Amino acid sequence: MTEAWDAIVIGAGHNGLAAAGYLAKAGRRVLVLERREVVGGAVLTEEFHPGFRNSAAAYVVSLLRPEVIRELELKKHGFETMRMGGSFGAFGDGRSLLLSGGEAADRAEVARFSNRDWDAMGRLGALLRKAGDLVRAEMLVEPPRLSGGGFADLLGGWRLGRGLKGLSPEERHQFLQLFLTPVGTILEKYFDSDAVKTMYAATATAGAFVALDEPGSAINLLHLGIGEVEGERGAWHLPKGGMGTVTQAMAKAAQSFGAEIRVKAPVATVLIEDGRAIGVTLETGEAIRAKVLLSNADPKRTFLGLVGEARLPEAFAAGIRSYRMASGSFRVNFALSGVPEFASRPGAGIGPQHKAFIRMVRDYAAYDEAFRAAKRGELPADPILDAVIPTATDPSLAPEGCHILSILAQHYPYELANGRTWDSARAEAVEGILATAERYIPNLRKLVLGWRAYSPADLERVFGLTGGDVYHGQLDPGQIFSLRPHPDAAQYRTPIKALYLCGAGAHPGGGVSGAPGRNAAMRVLKDWRRL
Ligand SMILES: Cc1cc2nc3c(=O)[nH]c(=O)nc-3n(C[C@H](O)[C@H](O)[C@H](O)COP(=O)(O)OP(=O)(O)OC[C@H]3O[C@@H](n4cnc5c(N)ncnc54)[C@H](O)[C@@H]3O)c2cc1C
Incomplete structure (x- = not known):
């Protein structure tokens, strides 16, 4: 030795x-x-294309x-880090929703889809912030032992109970639902419009191989309440x-x-x-x-x-x-020779939509379809695309005038049907993502100079993530806190x-x-x- x-x-x-x-x-x-x-x-x-550097896996x-x-x-x-500018959703019917943080403008954006959803977003946001405060307080603390614990474990259980006690009975009910109720049930309770549900569902399914009707599938929504950068809660930044x-x-x-x-x-x-x-x-x-x-x-x-x-x-x-280890995630960075222009927000320059957290999703039903396809071992026809254009915020990552489209796509099988390997399916999956993104960004294909992609099998092989699970194990009620x-x-x-x-x-x-x-x-x- x-x-x-x-x-x-x-x-x-x-x-x-x-x-x-x-x-x-x-x-x-x-x-x-x-x-x-x-x-x-x-x-x-990593430098994924000559002169283009970007986050290879995690990106915000x-x-x-x-x-x-x-x-x-x-x-x-x-x-x-540098602050990103809100969130932007582009949908299959050609419409889009840009939430950039200004209350009047955001309210007007949401009103194009629903008269009720802006207020409902406020209510869900308040719940997520309260729940986020409780969960955040536990992040740097050991979870209590289930049995045979000592005084510290008793205290741990008590502290959590005390936090819950500070909530009203209705809030306590809703807090527990965030852990146990299908996210679809929660979104359908709060919202009318497909567009707003689609935006929240993207958060719930990012890196999470869950169906919207699965108990526990709302846990990822807590990220909206737990996150905190430079003292700002719920903010997303790019390093x-x-x-x-x-x-x-x-x-x-x-x-x-x-x-x-x-x-x-x-x-x-x-x-x-x-x-x-x-x-x-x-x-x-x-x-x-x-x-x-x-x-x-x-x-x-x-x-x-x-x-x-x-x-x-x-x-x-x-x-x-x-x-349980699975994420259903496929990661790809595209090197672009110019500015990707969104059909729903035309303009050749960089706008707030480019600096936002971007979701390109056909509609709310696409989540279920993509999940079921992945369960069968197939590539989704309409993948869910979470994206950022980091160069809109940090131009140092690419040559002057060039951009990067950085995508986390859901849902993809770890094991493909009929014994097919990911080495033979990777390029087809990238083509599917490109074709999907092109519906929202018509000039995309002609801008693409190159790409690098990681399938679920690549995430395992390259990064050592078993089953391609980006979280080292699914974040469901049976695998969190004292059970993880x-x-x-x-x-x-x-x-x-x-x-x-x-x-x-x-x-x-x-x-x-x-x-x-x-x-x-x-x-x-x-x-x-x-x-
Ligand atoms: C595609 C993707 C996108 C993501 N997006 C985000 C995001 O935007 N924001 C966010 O907050 N999180 C994101 N995540 C999740 C987040 O990145 C991970 O959950 C987190 O980074 C895990 O960190 P870790 O240090 O615990 O493990 P890992 O980052 O997995 O590190 C484990 C290390 O152990 C090494 N290792 C394994 N086995 C051995 C061995 N036998 N000998 C020596 N070394 C070994 C591995 O090579 C690796 O370097 C994403 C993850 C992925 C994969």
């Missing part, structure tokens, strides 16, 4: 880097081992905790230079506190002696010892891959085997002593928050003397 470390972090995703930063800041000798040639996991910038910031930014001094290391700025700053922060980061260092196994993790072996065969291990890999990779089922309690292994990823690993400790989870497969889950990494590091530091 080579050199011994205090802590080894398996994986340099943003949560692994955050955990490494906190541990190194607390004086621990930390080694981060990343399988890829770059750090960042799903949070990185809203959930990153201000505590993490401050405590790891990320701004000192180059982290900087200057793409998402890689976040993880480059985190890597520099961890290194400034003394952590060492090795890339091209895939961990093959967790070494275990007498039920205790004592180190890792790399795929090269090199063994490295440490007092404690933190895994940033997802729960299936960590437990079924690096540890191995045979070394886990049987019931726990069965729980991880049945942990399993009651015996929900406080970052695992059934293997000295092995902790520090990635999005632990509370509070997926998204670029830094919270699982911070929480896991805090748990390790609390346990340190007993390790």
Whole structure:
């Protein structure tokens, strides 16, 4: 065995880097081992076409905790964001909805579709803000243990109960519905117009392989209430230079506190002696010892891959085997030679629609159709397109006058029907996305200089996301809080002593928050003397 470390972090995703930063800041000798040639996991910038750089996977910031930014001094290391301008929906009937934040203008926009929906948006927004405040307060706190917990667990349950007590009975009912009721039921209760329902459904299904009539499918809506950037709740920002700025700053922060980061260092196994993790072996065969291990890999990779089922309690292994991982997401960046012009908002220059969070969706029924197609293993005829044009806000990403159309499309199968592989279907999926987007942006095809795409299988192969799950496990009621990823690993400790989870497969889950990494590091530091 080579050199011994205090802590080894398996994986340099943003949560692994955050955990490494906190541990190194607390004086621990930390080694981060990343399988890829770059750090960042799903949070990185890449040159996807000569001269065009953009976020390769995650593309907007809203959930990153201000505590993490401050405590790891990320701004000192180059982290900087730019505010996006509202949201813009373009629909199959040729109409569009632009919400840019000015109350009178936004009200008038919504009134083109419904007389009631503006007020209903206000009511749902208020509920999401209240619910978001309650959930946000839990993000940097360990969830209580389901059984056998101590005083801290009792307090955790009490704190949550106290938060709920502050709500009126009606609000409490609605709060619980956000976790348990199908999002379709909620949207149909609040809204009349297809357009407004379509906009909210896009948030509910971003990175989430859920049908709108599925209980628990509204959980993603909470992102609208939890998000907070530069003190503004619910804001979406773009990091200057793409998402890689976040993880480059985190890597520099961890290194400034003394952590060492090795890339091209895939961990093959967790070494275990007498039920205790004592180190890792790399795929090269090199063994490295440490007092404690933190895994940033997802729960299936960590437990079924690096540890191995045979070394886990049987019931726990069965729980991880049945942990649901799927996102139905397909990611593509297009390099464009000029400004994409929306048919519904003509004009050759950059307008507010370009700076907004863009949804190009035929109509509300398209969600169900895309979901059912993906369930059958087919590509959707009318994919749901969430998009940003980052160059409208940050021109430094592309050559002068050029633009990037950055799309997260839903719903796509991880496994294609009839044994077809994604290598043979990737280009067809991109063509489908291009043809769909072209209906809203007629000049798009002639602007396209090149693209790079990641299918669900590519997300697994390239980024290590099992099943292509962008959140390290679906965010449904059975897989959040004290149940994520399993009651015996929900406080970052695992059934293997000295092995902790520090990635999005632990509370509070997926998204670029830094919270699982911070929480896991805090748990390790609390346990340190007993390790
Ligand atoms: C396409 C896409 C779009 C998204 N969009 C957004 C968005 O806009 N906003 C948002 O907030 N969130 C978004 N997300 C979700 C968010 O990016 C992820 O939930 C989050 O980044 C997960 O972070 P993590 O550090 O826990 O894990 P990861 O980023 O998955 O990092 C895990 C790291 O571990 C490494 N690893 C795995 N196994 C090993 C091994 N054996 N040895 C060594 N290293 C290993 C991996 O290579 C990887 O670097 C998106 C995700 C994707 C994929």
